[in-house]
Amino acid sequence: MHRLRTTVVRLRPIAAPQTAKSQSQARLAAVGGALRTFQPMRSYTASVSAEPFLNGTSSNYVEEMYYAWLENPRSVHKSWDIFFRNANAGAPPGAAYQSPPPLGGAALGLANAQAMVGVQPNVEKLVEDHLAVQSLVRAYQIRGHHVAQLDPLGIMAAIDPGPPPSDIITSNDKLEFYGLDESDLDKVFRLPTTTFIGGSESTLPLREIIQRLEMAYCQSIGVEFMFINDLEQCQWIRQKFERPGIMQFTLEEKRTLLARMVRSTRSRKGYLKLGIGLISGLGDIDLTSCLTSCFLLARFEEFLQRKWSSEKRFGLEGCESLIPALKTIIDKSSMNGVESIIMGMPHRGRLNVLANVIRKELDQIFCQFDSKLEAADEGSGDVKYHLGMWHRRINRVTDRNITLSLMANPSHLEAVDPVVQGKTKAEQFYCGDTEGNRVMSILLHGDAAFAGQGVVYETFHLSDLPSYTTHGTIHVVVNNQIGFTTDPRVARSSSYPTDVAKVVNAPIFHVNADDPEAVMYVCNVAAEWRATFHKDVVVDLVCYRRNGHNEMDEPMFTQPLMYKQIKKQKGVLQKYAEKLIAEGAVTRQEYEEEIAKYDKICEEAHARSKDEKILHIKHWLDSPWPGFFNMDGQPKSMTSPSTGLTEEELGHIGHIASSVPVEDFTIHGGLSRILKGRAAMVGQRVCDWALGEYMAFGSLLKEGTHIRLSGQDVERGTFSHRHHVLHDQNVDKRICIPMNHIAPNQAPYTVCNSSLSEYGVLGFELGFAMASPNALVLWEAQFGDFHNTAQCIIDQFICPGQAKWVRQNGIVLLLPHGMEGMGPEHSSARPERFLQMCNEDPDAYPLIVFTPKSLLRHPDAKSNFDDMLPGTHFQRLIPDSGPVCEKPDGVKRIVFCTGKVYYELTRERKNRGMDNTVAIARIEQLSPFPFDQVKVETDRYPNADLVWCQEEHKNQGYYDYVKPRLRTTVDRTRPVWYDQPPSLTPLCFVLKVFSLLSHVCMCECVFMYMCV
């Protein structure tokens, strides 16, 4: 039978055997992979002399019979059926054939034949073998990446270090796993519909099947995708990697492309258009730019090393393919209609990306190395490998405009991930790109950070949520198999650094970064995946780090063997150039000319950079706000206009807030009562906090300001006070957002419950707020103390963003705060931490609001409409308007406070009969401190001593911030009293005892020592 199959195969050879062979050889050559039993090459087997009727022209017929029989054994004559069964059961040459049964004696002849080999076992064997082949195909699809030749160093130290899986045929004896042996290798099997290795053929000999699977899954690319739940997506990936010849490059195509590359590179300085190669297998990959990018990249790093050998630059050597990888993604995405790409990346290779992907002028980069430059902008600036950049230019491959921005980022690895996502979402939102067809993001990661940092996981979890999705991010991991000095085996518990991406069903393409064509191929597929499915995808560039963590570090201290290997390693450019020179695609002379040319470009830029005397951080802005700043870089309008609304507007918004503005919508009975209560307040011309928020949001929306409120359970409000999203009690998922029914031409209101994350979500909203100064973007913590898991966003972006990157941001943080016995530390939003970050600069800084909890329902915590009419303003300080105003000279004490404590103090003052002698002033805006208004109050009561009152202990809350400012206000002429002892926790009291004890303590402090 094997001869029959051999004949069949021989008569109809698999398409383009030569290309398959040359392709595999090229790959192996490129990556220096070791040969295995099943090299992806076609083999031809012996003649068929033992079955004479199979020779010559009859074999076509036999082939047809055989395929028909494979489909359905009854479709062929019984004699053929018996023949095929016998042959398949291993009948020796010549023995498979049985004479056709005589006419009229069919039953007897058949019975004899069947008796000879036994039908049942043959069928079973046939079925078993086919099932085995199906399993084998599946095994390669699932686990082929485990044996792919991914590691350019060939030490596989970091990549899945276990033994190869036993169901991958790395040697002939592995066939046993499937109940097969070598004699089965030339049997022909029908291919399952879940593979595309057959191309136009539906059957293949086992040997060929294995070779093609090796080709698809075990070369320079390891594809991890079989965990994806969606069959269509799996099929899409299979056909991208399995189709024969899909990654094929002909010599002729390379020659053409390289000729174009050589031409275009010569005129590179004038940014002339590069040639684009339409390569059959790759679609329209630009191979010229692949080589050019490697080339530029290598020369760029080399140049920096030569000029500033003792400077840290976190060079990319060892992962030179990153630049062509990014350019491929950008080109392909631009072809698919993307106009703006927002990128986030760590230190490694950042200068190179700025120079060769974003195209920051080289002299601007070089002058960053000059320590004598004077800063022209405020603030301290940041190290050069953290700076961002925004650039609109023509994509030379597609001839279309593309805007590229690389977000500035702090040292904190991966912290920028959610920020990039938020900015991307905002850009999509403002240009009406609901599918992510025009704006997208690319995130770069280091392998250690991608595996280790939790914010990566948090960011992935935003990727498919309606109000947070950016419709697919392309992640590129620079997997240099080391993190600073730490080996992966002690840095992560997962096989790959990329395993985290599996939570969102993102396919993961591991690729040997020393095979630039394979890198380009997977990047192309990644960009197509994103354009097709609008989902995340990961490209894992398995590479190495030629130097230490930075250029000053000695890596041999800790990774001696790895670095011995690295020292022997030829650079990828050299390897690739040698390959193409050997192929005749480029001459050595052309290659050397290009090196000289690029060096000259760098030298000229270096000379120009010396003329720079002043460093403008503003030239490195990643998010310019056009129209917002004047020529001096100051915001055009920082006045504080009246926030008042007309009676009619207040009434109208109040009406919307207390009604259901759509027909046939059934709300919960409890909510009806809440809305009735709101209607009653509107009737009485007062607002509680929730209604006040409605007034603020509603009026801004009406004026055309987009508002986005995000956070855990914000739609209803943690304390069930807000109810901005109404739910129909009878129709699943039918909702109504009354705030979007304020006025016909209003701006949209986005209110969205977030995933249960603070770090990721606050980062996201910060990024969203970065995109435009003309929107109100708010993040609400469920309880104020929860902001501490997002502390990195506050400390690294919100607080120092202006000083480091002259980047302003108007995000608002709503942090429920108040000592209400909810656990010692859970009650405090830690205002002291925020105040510590403040100076008195009134620029467009973020706003931190310590919002109420119990005061949401306190009967006295209400404002009259009169306080909101035209001409009114936000009150930075609310003075005492009670009896003390009549005889201020008689006031013995003025108590300054903020927040809910005011209500407790007024009650206690009344209880103690001190309404005429104690004034209480509320400081509503702590920073910038309202010196002017505090002075008015202190002057008003010349005989009063000054007390600061807060619920929090002395070492917490506002005291340390307020005290020196109060004293400055009164020129240190009067002391400022405060007497809560310091404590480790915000307040140690719990539940019922809390309110009693804390109240007594505090009131004693405020009122007891008064000399009245």
Ligand SMILES: Cc1ncc(C[n+]2csc(CCOP(=O)(O)OP(=O)(O)O)c2C)c(N)n1
């Ligand atoms: C959150 C955080 N923790 C620690 C560091 C210190 N650090 C800087 S680089 C680095 C190693 C990063 O390794 P990897 O992610 O693999 O990137 P590589 O430097 O190898 O490119 C560490 C631990 C940091 N920058 N950020």
